[in-house]
Amino acid sequence: MTTLVLDSGDLFGTRTKKEQVQTEFMCEHTQSFGYDAIGLGEREFNYGWEFFEKMMKTYRLPYTNANVRDAGTGELLLPEFLIVERQGIKFGVCSVMDPSQKIISMSAKDRDYEIADPVATMRDLVPRLREQCDTVVLLSHLSDRPTEALLREVQGIDLAVIGHSFKSYNRERIVGDCVMLSAVHEGRVIGRADVHVNNDDGKVMSVQVHITSLDDAVDDDPVMLQAVNDFLQAAEDRRVAQRAAFPREMGSEDEAFLTSNNCKACHTGIYQEWRQSKHAQAYTGLRAKSMQFEPECLVCHTTGYQYHNGFDEQERTSLSHVQCEACHGYGTEHARNGDMNDKARESCTACHDEDKRPCYDETKHDRFEYATFWEKIAH
Ligand code: HEC
Ligand code: HEC
Ligand code: HEC
Ligand code: HEC
Structure with a gap:
């Protein structure tokens, strides 16, 4: 035998x-x-x-x-x-x-x-x-x-x-x-x-x-x-540590992101334009690289990652991609007084910051400049 x-x-x-x-x-x-x-x-x-x-x-x-x-x-x-x-x-x-x-x-x-x-x-x-x-x-x-x-x-x-x-x-x-x-x-x-x-x-x-x-x-x-069990615990510790580098502490627990589907009902034309933009595919790019669980990428490729009630990779909320509210802020704060325009104009450099971007490649990407970049997605 x-x-x-x-x-x-x-x-x-x-x-x-x-x-x-x-x-x-x-x-x-x-x-x-x-x-x-x-x-x-x-x-x-x-x-x-x-x-x-x-x-x-x-x-x-x-x-x-x-x-x-x-x-x-x-x-x-x-x-x-x-x-x-x-x-x-x-x-x-x-x-x-x-x-x-x-x-x-x-x-x-x-x-x-x-x-x-x-x-x-x-x-x-x-x-x-x-x-x-x-x-x-x-x-x-x-x-x-x-x-x-x-x-x-x-x-x-x-x-x-x-x-x-x-x-x-x-x-x-x-x-x-x-x-x-x-x-x-x-x-x-x-x-x-x-x-x-x-x-x-x-x-x-x-x-x-x-x-x-x-x-x-x-x-x-x-x-x-x-x-x-030791392995699973170590993996969880690693995940928590990676998430902790991008704490969820901005905004307010009382406000909510309503998703671009909400905005679509009244701002149909803008919605259609946004759908054609790269912002509407930002998460797809991560998936293609199998990086859709990495906080170091999610922070710029999803909506509200560091905000209360924002994107959560554990719950896979419907806030993937750079949606309307990534620039305009919580939909629940919609007041039609121009605040959401102001917020959006100031939002870009949170993500379009070449020094913070592991995916930045100077041979492929232009350095961010508001006027020229806005022109490409203007609505
Ligand atoms: C029930 C209809 C409705 C929905 C839903 C809606 N809006 Fe509006 N929104 C309006 C109207 C009406 C105005 C004022 C007229 C205008 O500027 O078109 C407005 C104005 C705005 C403005 C310009 C004024 C400002 O406050 O800065 C922005 C930006 C805006 N909406 C973004 C959004 C976003 C983002 C969403 C989704 C979270 C959304 N809206 C959902 C109806 C709506
Ligand atoms: C600080 C914000 C930020 C972080 C963090 C970030 N990205 Fe990006 N990423 C961007 C911006 C902004 C663009 C679009 C740049 C442009 O086209 O000028 C982009 C573009 C991309 C693209 C589109 C294709 C290309 O090469 O332009 C891919 C894929 C990508 N990033 C993957 C990643 C991955 C993977 C990570 C994590 C390792 C990551 N990004 C982290 C901001 C970020
Ligand atoms: C990448 C950031 C960004 C995204 C994503 C975005 N917007 Fe905007 N939006 C802006 C900026 C910046 C302005 C203000 C432009 C200006 O007037 O200077 C604006 C303006 C607007 C206005 C006011 C238009 C006007 O005529 O005054 C509305 C309404 C609006 N956006 C709705 C939306 C909706 C709905 C979505 C999603 C379908 C969306 N936006 C996605 C950045 C963004
Ligand atoms: C939450 C993060 C975030 C914010 C805020 C943001 N962007 Fe982006 N932007 C991205 C990412 C990520 C991409 C790349 C998406 C992809 O290709 O996968 C991108 C791509 C773009 C592109 C496409 C570049 C190309 O080569 O076509 C333009 C233009 C752009 N952003 C302009 C703006 C402007 C203007 C603002 C502010 C009004 C803004 N973005 C705000 C994350 C952001």
């Missing part, structure tokens, strides 16, 4: 700063599970190659992949396969990714990648692997139907563990001489396959699959639970 611990990829989170921090935490703890091999998924590129490489090195994560290359040099990024020897049996473990999966990275400057056809890749690799080992295991980051198609095309794979899939198989599927296994994403279940391998030729004799759901019936591991 021996155990191979395998994963077919997509360990990393989605493309937000928050999930990047979570991903590092996960990598740190994944190390202690003692994986023998991990296949490459497109999510592993979400935070850029540098971050991925740092995770592999720092936490000894044994990634492997046979079909993703640097487009410039043509070199594989990871070991083409791994050989794990157990009780005299040599397991050759390899992995392929789906060329139709888009690799998108949050990193400003990343390398370009090239993903080769999985069938051609395996046709070339399997005979070479079979010369060196007894049992060939494919970590197939292709989801299940393309994996099945590949197994019909390429002989000589004994076991295929499927990734990039939302299905768990309660029992194995057999395609030709190969056993296909699948356990669902996000660590919601653990898939265990008891595989009886022939000692002489490494062929799979029989398989028994157990899918264990990690639900409330499974006790939390106290050490891991403590680590998770």
Whole structure:
């Protein structure tokens, strides 16, 4: 009896700063599970190659992949396969990714990648692997139907563990001489396959699959639970500290922002003009950069961030973008006496301040000047 611990990829989170921090935490703890091999998924590129490489090195994560290359040099990024020897049996473990999966990275400057056809890749690799080992295991980051198609095309794979899939198989599927296994994403279940391998030729004799759901019936591991709680507390402390740099102390708790939908009823023409302006898209730009939870950006890209009853990223109020009241002040103070015009004329430099702007790029942006800037949005 021996155990191979395998994963077919997509360990990393989605493309937000928050999930990047979570991903590092996960990598740190994944190390202690003692994986023998991990296949490459497109999510592993979400935070850029540098971050991925740092995770592999720092936490000894044994990634492997046979079909993703640097487009410039043509070199594989990871070991083409791994050989794990157990009780005299040599397991050759390899992995392929789906060329139709888009690799998108949050990193400003990343390398370009090239993903080769999985069938051609395996046709070339399997005979070479079979010369060196007894049992060939494919970590197939292709989801299940393309994996099945590949197994019909390429002989000589004994076991295929499927990734990039939302299905768990309660029992194995057999395609030709190969056993296909699948356990669902996000660590919601653990898939265990008891595989009886022939000692002489490494062929799979029989398989028994157990899918264990990690639900409330499974006790939390106290050490891991403590680590998770500590991590969540640290994340909350960090969030509070970042927010504290932009305290919500201006204006008055008795006043309210009514949103531009309110103003639209009476100032229809101005509303239409505003909709065409960049102010009406200021939050969209943050989302595109996955920065929509960062106080250091929200302060200028939303309405009333430092004011009582203004935009709140926790409640996701309808005050995203630079709306009417970001310049004119609380709608509840609407008095038709010219005050709201005065306020608006003085509002610009709270945000159009090049020294306070992390997004300022002198090659792209003009320095703020009231007359010329107002002209572009005049109403
Ligand atoms: C019920 C109709 C109505 C709504 C809703 C309304 N306004 Fe007005 N507003 C008026 C009228 C009428 C005037 C005075 C005539 C004018 O200047 O068009 C006025 C004047 C103004 C003025 C110029 C005078 C001043 O006080 O500076 C501004 C600025 C203004 N509104 C902004 C807003 C904003 C911002 C909103 C949404 C929060 C809003 N209005 C909602 C009817 C409305
Ligand atoms: C002090 C105010 C301020 C802060 C803080 C701020 N921005 Fe901006 N941002 C602006 C202004 C003003 C513009 C429009 C400048 C122009 O077009 O002249 C802008 C423009 C942008 C644009 C539009 C595209 C472009 O390059 O012009 C993006 C995207 C952007 N900011 C992202 C961010 C991100 C991400 C952060 C946080 C890291 C941030 N901003 C923080 C004021 C700010
Ligand atoms: C970027 C800041 C800004 C935004 C956003 C903005 N305004 Fe204004 N608005 C101004 C300024 C500044 C003036 C005064 C111009 C002047 O007369 O010098 C003004 C003037 C007005 C006036 C008075 C017009 C007049 O003829 O006297 C109204 C009404 C008004 N805005 C309504 C709105 C409404 C409604 C919205 C949202 C749909 C809006 N504004 C969005 C800056 C803004
Ligand atoms: C609450 C912050 C805030 C205030 C107040 C504000 N702006 Fe802006 N402004 C922005 C942001 C953020 C952008 C960029 C939006 C984007 O492109 O995503 C922007 C973009 C602009 C642009 C577009 C630049 C371009 O290249 O087209 C002009 C013009 C502009 N603002 C003028 C003004 C004027 C004039 C005022 C005052 C009357 C003003 N703004 C007040 C935040 C603000």
